[in-house]
Amino acid sequence: MWGGRFDLPPAALMQEINASLPYDRRLYSQDIRGSQAHAAMLAKQGILTAEEEKKIQEGLSLILKEIEDGRFEFRRELEDIHMAVEARLKELIGDVGGKLHTARSRNDQVAVDMKLFVREECEKAIFLLKDLRRVLKKRAAENVETIMPGFTHLQVAQPISFGFYLHAYYEMFGRDIKRFKNAFDVMGECPLGAAALAGTPYNMDRFFTAEKLGFGTPTKNAFDSVSDRDFVLEYLSCASICAMHLSRLAEEMVVFSSQPFGFVKMPQEYTSGSSIMPQKCNPDAAELLRAKTGRIYGSLMTLLTVMKGLPLAYSKDMQEDKECLFDACDTLVLGLKVMTAMIDGLTIRADNMRKALENGFPTATDLADWLVKKAGIPFRQAHHMTGQIVKFAEQNDLRLADVPLTEMQKICPQITQDVYAVLSAEASLNARQSYGGTAPDQLRDRLAETEEL
Numbered sequence: 001m002w003g004g005r006f007d008l009p010p011a012a013l014m015q016e017i018n019a020s021l022p023y024d025r026r027l028y029s030q031d032i033r034g035s036q037a038h039a040a041m042l043a044k045q046g047i048l049t050a051e052e053e054k055k056i057q058e059g060l061s062l063i064l065k066e067i068e069d070g071r072f073e074f075r076r077e078l079e080d081i082h083m084a085v086e087a088r089l090k091e092l093i094g095d096v097g098g099k100l101h102t103a104r105s106r107n108d109q110v111a112v113d114m115k116l117f118v119r120e121e122c123e124k125a126i127f128l129l130k131d132l133r134r135v136l137k138k139r140a141a142e143n144v145e146t147i148m149p150g151f152t153h154l155q156v157a158q159p160i161s162f163g164f165y166l167h168a169y170y171e172m173f174g175r176d177i178k179r180f181k182n183a184f185d186v187m188g189e190c191p192l193g194a195a196a197l198a199g200t201p202y203n204m205d206r207f208f209t210a211e212k213l214g215f216g217t218p219t220k221n222a223f224d225s226v227s228d229r230d231f232v233l234e235y236l237s238c239a240s241i242c243a244m245h246l247s248r249l250a251e252e253m254v255v256f257s258s259q260p261f262g263f264v265k266m267p268q269e270y271t272s273g274s275s276i277m278p279q280k281c282n283p284d285a286a287e288l289l290r291a292k293t294g295r296i297y298g299s300l301m302t303l304l305t306v307m308k309g310l311p312l313a314y315s316k317d318m319q320e321d322k323e324c325l326f327d328a329c330d331t332l333v334l335g336l337k338v339m340t341a342m343i344d345g346l347t348i349r350a351d352n353m354r355k356a357l358e359n360g361f362p363t364a365t366d367l368a369d370w371l372v373k374k375a376g377i378p379f380r381q382a383h384h385m386t387g388q389i390v391k392f393a394e395q396n397d398l399r400l401a402d403v404p405l406t407e408m409q410k411i412c413p414q415i416t417q418d419v420y421a422v423l424s425a426e427a428s429l430n431a432r433q434s435y436g437g438t439a440p441d442q443l444r445d446r447l448a449e450t451e452e453l
Ligand code: ARG
Pocket: 020, 024, 079, 080, 106, 107, 110, 314, 316, 318, 319, 320
């Protein structure tokens, strides 16, 4: 491409470090789409004749077909997908193919290809997150009254429903959708036409190409356009937060499906056995989901580090944005699909969840609240008295509901028989009627409000 200025071909090692074709070939459809829009704009502006444009468009369509049919030869010496497509275009249609690169540089070309790709990945993530939320909502609705212990510090805290637990993740993944949508909007400016760094002396219509490629407007500064990879970082940030959510849910699936908990049973198709212990059904898929988060964070850290301290505008460093992005995209897509299938196939062990509430005094707060509401005792004092009753129960190996009234009255004389009504897990659950609380009616209402995301 630039043989005019060079005496020597690149060293083999130079090709190895320099060529991005082995991985950026993945951008072929975005690259061809960008070129088609560019050629149309050049013709509309009289920079290409209609005849020239026709030849270029036909050549590009042919190349797209060749690649999709697996008939395209990716030659590493051509460096990247942009040059591979251009070289093939010249082979197919002759010298007129060389006119496509008028008023364009690979710097704006790669920027627009990447933006098109990342926008599609945002849409893909949103689609898969909606699917996951649909399943979480369905399973939550089935388990509005399935009581389990809610934990803080992984210590039994208060009774909640399993539906309430799943709804928490429904909310988290809803925020992820909003983040991806926002990122999609922010990356709504088209860099094509920025050329190398300073714009071009041609009479271009950048608004035309922007619109043709589905962007709202062109970018406003050519220098910034070719050195900007914020949009990749933003995708990776959204993906990292989403992967963190996936890993938390995966972790709980690992814990909840373990024998000491036994709250859920993993769908067997998402577990694997042990080569030595015949009884095992290991939650491998959940464990891998928990671990794969690291790859996505790694991609974010990679690119943040690549971009840090880079002078304006384009530097070859920026070519290192691709492999980490592709890996993160594939990891996220797989993770969302696996999580959706796993939650869909989960068996709920309500009996074990209920049993786990026998320990840990989950209704101690209800007792303190009773003292506040019925006996007019200030909360701090009620908290202290309840602590004393819990201590008595613990020492005598009793549940709170089994502590005799006389013993309670020794600690707080105002306690009466009707305190026992609030000490069951069901009563505790039903009492939490505050907006966003775990009471079945509350959760049903929240689940009924389908927020259009
Ligand atoms: N393969 C390059 C990349 O991915 C394309 C842009 C190259 N531009 C340049 N001036 N060398 O970043």
